[in-house]
Amino acid sequence: MTEGNEQEIKAIVFQLREEEYAVSVTQVRGIERVEHITRVPQTASFVKGVINLRGVITPIIDLKKRFSMEATEFTDSTRIIIVYIDGMEVGLIVDAAYDVIDIPHDAIEPPPEVIGTVDVDYVDGVAKLDSRLLMLLNLEKVLSNKEIKDFQSVEV
Amino acid sequence: MEMNEYLEVFIEESKEHIQSLNDNLLVLEKDPTNINTVNEIFRSAHTLKGMSATMGYQDTANLTHQMENVLDAVRNQKLVMNSEILDVVLEAVDYLEAMVMDIAGGGDGKRDVEGLVKQLEAIENGEAVAVNSDSKTNTSVSNNSSFDQLDQFEITVLQESEEKGYHNLEVNVKLQDACLLKAARVYMVFEILEQIGEVIKSQPSVPELEEEKFDLEFTVLLVTQESTENVEKRIMKVSEIDKVTIKPFNVEGGYSKNQSDQPQPEQDGQVNNDKVAAKEQTTNNQTTTKAAVNNKTIRVNIERLDGLMNLFEELVIDRGRLEQISDNLKHAELQETVERMTRISGDLQTIILNMRMVPIEQVFNRFPRMVRQLAKDLGKQINLEVIGADTELDRTVIDEIGDPLVHLIRNALDHGVESPDKRLEKGKPAEGNLQLKAYHSGNHVFIEISDDGAGINRDKVTNKAISNGVITNEQAEVLTDSQVFQLIMESGFSTADTISDVSGRGVGLDVVKNTIESLGGSITIESEAGKGSVFSIQLPLTLSIISVLLVEVEKEKYAVPLSSIIETAIVNKSEILSAHNKKVIDFRGKVVPLISLKQVFDVPSSSDEDEFYSIVIIRKGDKMAGLIVDTFIGQQEVVLKSLGDYLTDVFAISGATILGDGQVALIIDTNSLIK
Structure with missing residues (x-):
């Protein structure tokens, strides 16, 4: 574990429907339970709204909507992962979030051409751990403003 | 380092x-x-x-x-x-x-x-x-002045009297050779002088005069409102006086503006030097008193103040929460304590907000230079008058208001005030007046920029608007003056015939208007052709904590800033009329269009429509609109928070706030709802 810094990355694993994803711990600020989310009208459909995160208004994104996956009801295991990118704090709604795991670099493979319905540009790679398959997310791409702007212009 | x-x-x-x-x-x-x-x-x-x-x-x-x-x-x-x-x-x-x-x-x-x-x-x-x-x-x-030594007090008195429009006169009285009772004559002269003004100093001194220790001449320094001739006539009424010479005495040692009929050369070098010395003493003294005052203030880094403000905002949110909890529990002692805390934190809020207040001077003090330069560039003569520079505004507003003001001043100088020849032709003084005025009124600060220039030409504006397709011919006839003037703040509008370096590219006033509206303020224009125009800006005192009316639409809560609300009303469905396919109501004799928040914000609707509508009447300048909501919750002080960098430019939402129960409520930007 101790010597693993170069060969392993620490990541937080979370679940969307049946699939497991991972984001680097360096980008994660915390994991929260779902509280009241205030809807913000006339924004992109995957923007669920804003929450009060200890006094800071934090936008919340529904990752399943973002990945065009089918929506499910919130359950007890539903969590919000607070990530920090480009000076912004954004919350991501996921079906469940697990502990931190170490992913050895050599277990990571480039993303396959097609993974289900998800467009591959925000998947950095796929890690195979035992029988699990983890998709490593590129959060910059997930949250890219450009794409949001495109979304908005499409909607308008 | x-x-x-x-x-x-x-x-x-x-x-x-x-x-x-x-x-x-x-x-x-x-x-x-x-x-x-x-x-x-x-x-x-x-x-x-x-x-x-x-x-x-x-x-x-x-x-x-x-x-x-x-x-x-x-x-x-x-x-x-x-x-x-x-x-x-x-x-x-x-x-x-x-x-x-x-x-x-x-x-x-x-x-x-x-x-x-x-x-x-x-x-x-x-x-x-x-x-x-x-x-x-x-x-x-020149070596004519008898007063080469004035002490600091005397100089101050003279300066003050000069500022107040009194004349400082040096009165030289010569008695006739045959005069017997010199002291008596002096006494009589002094009595007359005291009636019409104040004797600051005499040469020789008063005791010496009383003891007749002088030849035939003596000189006094007189502060009076009377004209030179009157003073002379009065003194000459005393008998046995040979001659009275009066000349204005200038404290500054320079040339006097109102030379008397006997122009006298000014003071000699020595007088001046002495005076300079005395003056230096004066100013030195002034600075020491200033320093004493300064000791009572300390310099605080703005970041610390912002930090304090942020913490206090947290406190306001928790206060709201506490109030709600105590209301629910109905525990007498708790309620009492919470009420006390609310009062104290209210006072604290006033103090903190005051601490962030900065005199608008900070913005104003760069204008004299700018106006001077502009006037030179444009070949115009401008007298800038600044009133109320000590009016205080929140720092956040101060930071933003500078550029719009620069724009308006440039505008007034370029388009408003005419060139000196034109002004003289019109029978106005060659020098144009530009007035910058700031004052408090209620919860708002007003800044007015007025000039005595040509004013806005209504026909020019309407013609331009018609040619730009902003309004139609028919509209042009029914618009009121102020509505027409508002048109010049639409984008792409410049009525100046020639585009100058200073302004007139038509990208100005709309930006000014937008900036001011984004600060929660408004701008109005008054103008009279040939007499000048007044641009009046209304700004909120502070931006971070505002009073709002909380309303509910279905399950969602929204906050409407109180500053834009005229009143609330509950109307029956039958009172709602239809005009051009739009819902309107007759509100106190005015037709007010209705806006359904449910539709604007796509609120998921569940229940059937009520028979009664709850309506918040909002305004933007002269225009009004009614927002249809489900219920009014109540008035509350809230902390304005931004939605962050991720969600920018959300339509009709100016920010968010955290309510007592920890939930987020969106603050409605009423200005963007009224077109």
């Missing part, structure tokens, strides 16, 4: 001194003989020189050194301040400002100052000699 810690102080103080240089130089331009101002300027320049030399900014030190030399010459009457010298000195101050800014931005403050230094040197050497010989001839002719 020890210097670093002084650097901040150096920059702050340099800025202050540069500002004071700017201010005082402009004062000096209006009153070039005011040695007091010169001294003030000299002192600022001197301090700047010392500071920058210590900090190792050689260019700054060099420039200030040369500037100081010129000022010193002026101070010692070797040089007479004129517009050309002032221009060079002002340019030097501009350079200094640029250098200090550079240092503040992490630069080394280096700049090529040689040209300016040479110019200043030339002024000091070349012209100084010429003026010097002048003053020498003066010296030989």
Whole structure:
């Protein structure tokens, strides 16, 4: 574990429907339970709204909507992962979030051409751990403003 | 790196001194003989020189050194301040400002100052000699004033009386040779003088006069409102008086503005020098009193104040929460304590908000320079009047309001005030007036920019609007004046026939309007053709904590700023009329369009429509609209928070706030709902 810094990355694993994803711990600020989310009208459909995160208004994104996956009801295991990118704090709604795991670099493979319905540009790679398959997310791409702007212009 | 810690102080103080240089130089331009101002300027320049030399900014030190030399010459009457010298000195101050800014931005403050230094040197050497010989001839002719020694109090009195429009007269009375009771005559003269004014000093002194220790002549310094002739006539009523000579006495030692019928050469050099000395004493004293006042204030970094404000905002949110909890529990003691806490935190809020208040002077004080320069560039004569510079505004507003004001002033100078010839043609004085006025009223601050120029030409504006397709011919006829004037703030609108450097590219006023509206303010225009226009800006006192009306639409809560609400109403469905397919109501004789928040915000609707509508009447300038909501929750003080960088430009939402229950409520931007 101790010597693993170069060969392993620490990541937080979370679940969307049946699939497991991972984001680097360096980008994660915390994991929260779902509280009241205030809807913000006339924004992109995957923007669920804003929450009060200890006094800071934090936008919340529904990752399943973002990945065009089918929506499910919130359950007890539903969590919000607070990530920090480009000076912004954004919350991501996921079906469940697990502990931190170490992913050895050599277990990571480039993303396959097609993974289900998800467009591959925000998947950095796929890690195979035992029988699990983890998709490593590129959060910059997930949250890219450009794409949001495109979304908005499409909607308008 | 020890210097670093002084650097901040150096920059702050340099800025202050540069500002004071700017201010005082402009004062000096209006009153070039005011040695007091010169001294003030000299002192600022001197301090700047010392500071920058210590900090190792050689260019700054060099420039200030040369500037100081010129000022010193002026101070010692070797040089007479004129517009050309002032221009060079002002340019030097501009350079200094640029250098200090550079240092503040992490630069080394280096700049090529040689040209300016040479110019200043030339002024000091070349012209100084010429003026010097002048003053020498003066010296030989004039030695008439008897009052070469005035103490500080007397000077102050004289200065004050001059400011108040009284005349300072030097009255020389000569008794007839045959006069027997000299002391009695003196007494009678004094009695007359006391009736019409105040005797500041006499030469010889009063005791000496009483003891007849004088020849036939004595001179008094009189402050009066009476004209010279009247004073003379009155004194001549006393018998046994041979001759009365009256001339105006100028405190500043320069040329008097209202020379009497017997023009007398001004004071000799010695008088001046003595006075300068006395004056220096005066100003020194003033600065000591100033320093005493300053001791009661401390400098606080703005970031700390912002930090305090943020913490307090947290407290306000928790206060809201606590209030709600205590309301639910209905525990008497808890309720009492919470009420007390609410009151105290209310007071605290006032204090903190006051701490963030900054006098608008900060913004205003750069305008005199700007107006001077602009007036020169445009070939116009402008008298700028600033009123209410001590009016206080929240720092956040101050930071934003500068540019819009610059724009409006440029606009007023360029389009408003006419050129001197045109003004004279119209029978106005050649010099145009521009007034900048700030004042408090209620929870708002008003800033007015008024000029006595040509005003807005209604026909020109309507024609332009019609040709731009903004309005139709029919509309043009029914629009009120103020509605027409509002048109000039639409984008792409400039009525100036020629586009000038200063303004008129048509990208100005709409930006001004947007900025002001984004600050939660509004702008209105009044104008009368040929008489001038007034641009009036209304701004909220503070931006961070606002009063709102909380409303509910289905399950969602929204906050409407109280400042934009006229009132709330509940109307029956049957009272809602339809015009052009739009829902309207007749509200106090006015047709008010209705906006359904449910539709605008796509609120998921569940229940059937009620028979009664709850309506919030909002306004934007003269226009009104009614927002249909489900229920009114109540009025509350809330902390305005931004939605963050991720969600920008959300339609009709100006921000969010956290309610007592920890939920987020969105704050409605009513301005964007009314078109």
